[in-house]
Amino acid sequence: MIEFKDVTKQYEDGFEALKGINFHVKEGELFSLIGPSGCGKTTSMKMINRLIDPTSGQILVEGEDIKKKDPVKLRRNIGYVIQQIGLMPHMTIGENIALIPQLKKWPKEKYLGRVDELLDLVGMDPSVYKDRYPSELSGGQQQRIGVIRALAGDPPIILMDEPFSALDPISREQLQDELLKLQEEIRKTVVFVTHDMDEALKLSTRIAIMREGEMVQIDTPDKILRRPKDKFVREFIGEKRLNAQMSDPIAVDLMQERIVTIGPKRGLAEALQVIRKEKVDKLFVINKERELLGVVTLEDLTNHYQDEEKIIADIMEPEVLKVYTDQTIGEIADLFSNKEVNAIPVIGEGKVRGLITKASIIQGIAEWRHKKVVNGDE
Ligand SMILES: Nc1ncnc2c1ncn2[C@@H]1O[C@H](COP(=O)(O)OP(=O)(O)OP(=O)(O)O)[C@@H](O)[C@H]1O
Ligand SMILES: [Mg+2]
Structure with a gap:
């Protein structure tokens, strides 16, 4: 939807505000730019509606280079909200809202209807507020x-x-909640600049952390918290939030290490013996590197048992439902409730690390809570 390719900006005084940034905002995303004052957030954002032009590099909106677009037309299709609101003081609220639709030559009944609809959307009664002037509203109302x-x-x-x-x-919190709700209903592509990490974490589908004209990390809020790329990002997030993040157990906290496996070249009789001895209903097939190759169930084995030529690799099912060590309990619980599975292997760095069963989830939560209490987190 919006793509930055090696975009730089050097201001007239020689200051290099952007040092070649790349990112891609997908349709329907709420994409946040965050970083210390002066890192280039506003500069980047103003390039999208051509209030500022890049020194070099390219910006595509809906696949088209915006250099080729008429800035005025471009801006009519890009909503813009700034901190100082910028409502026209001599126009009523209704007139302020109708400004762009009028410029777009919407018919009168359509834009008047739109004004009422939008005021309703943020819980402001149109009959009360439509004819007021901006100075007759509170700061929060004006921002709405x-x-x-x-x-x-x-x-x-x-x-x-x-x-x-x-x-x-x-x-502020109210408006954040309203924005989230709005976003659920109308799903626009939003680029959002903020200083406030909590705000970014709460609202964003992805967050881009900037520093001195460069992109340091672009990831989902969850990834940013779990895998801050470097010390700068860690410091920017703050230790308190990183610790708070501990409050959601992940696969590696929940799994048991015991997982019964077999090599792909083994025979079926041998596999049956393992199943009986270990009292399990399936075996996970792994190679020497402990990479997961497939799964065989007791049923598969009994069905093919007569065929002495066959080995595990011939009868295993290569598609195996698996989770990764950093997946959260919520995602894992969903898998158990949506699919008919009783055990899911856990993969970390490409290798089988353990197994999650419904029982191990409960056991895992208990142990993980205990660990937290011992560490003094609660
Ligand atoms: N017209 C200009 N001429 C020279 N330098 C500028 C100009 N506009 C901005 N800058 C500089 O470019 C850098 C990036 O500015 P920008 O406004 O993008 O920062 P920001 O990340 O939005 O910061 P803040 O969080 O304070 O709003 C700053 O160091 C700023 O001083
Ligand atoms: Mg700014």
Whole structure:
């Protein structure tokens, strides 16, 4: 949807604000840019609607180089929300919201309907607020208008530059919740600039962490918390949040190490013996490197038992449901509830590490809680 290719920006005074950045915002994403003051967030964002042009590199919107687009037309299809709201003081709220739809020459009844619809969407009664002037609203209310005004012309893309940072914590949280709800309903592609890590973690599908004109890490909130790329990112997230993240057990916390396996070249009779001795209903097939190759069940073995020529590799099922060591308990629980499985192998760095069964989840939670208490996390 929005793609930056080796984009640089050198301001007239020679200052290099962006040193060749690359990223790709997918359709329907809420993509956050975060980083210390001066790292280039606003510069990057203003390039998307051509308020600033890059010194070199290319920016594509919906596959088209925006250099070839008329900036005015481009901007009509990109909503823009900034911290200082920028409502027209001499226009009523209704007129402010209708501005872009009017420029787009929507028929009157359509844009008037749109004004009411959008005010309703953020819980502001149109009959009360439509004819007021911006100065007759609170800061939080004005900011809501700023957000819905950006939505008014139904643009596929919305840019938001620290839209909530001037608000008190309560209005701010309310507006964040409203944005999340809005996003569920209308799913725009949103690029969101913020200073606030909690805000980025709460709202984003992915977060780009910037530093001095460069992209340091682009990942989902979960990945950022689990796998901060370097010390800068760790410090930026803060140790407190990294520790809090411990509160969600992952596969490696829940698995048992015991997993009954067999090599692919073994015979079927031997496999049956293992199954009986270990009292399991299936064997996971692994090679010497402990890579998972497949699974054989007791049923498969009994069905093929007569055929003395066959080895495990011939009858195993190569498609095996598996999880990775860092998958969360929520994802794992979903797998157990959606599929008819009783045991899922855990893979880490390409190798089989252990097994999760329903029983091991419960055991795992107990042990993991105990560990947390001992570590003094609770
Ligand atoms: N017109 C300009 N001329 C020269 N330097 C500029 C200009 N505009 C911005 N800069 C510099 O470019 C760098 C990036 O600015 P930008 O506004 O993108 O930062 P930011 O990440 O949005 O910061 P903040 O979090 O404070 O809003 C800063 O060091 C800034 O001083
Ligand atoms: Mg800025």
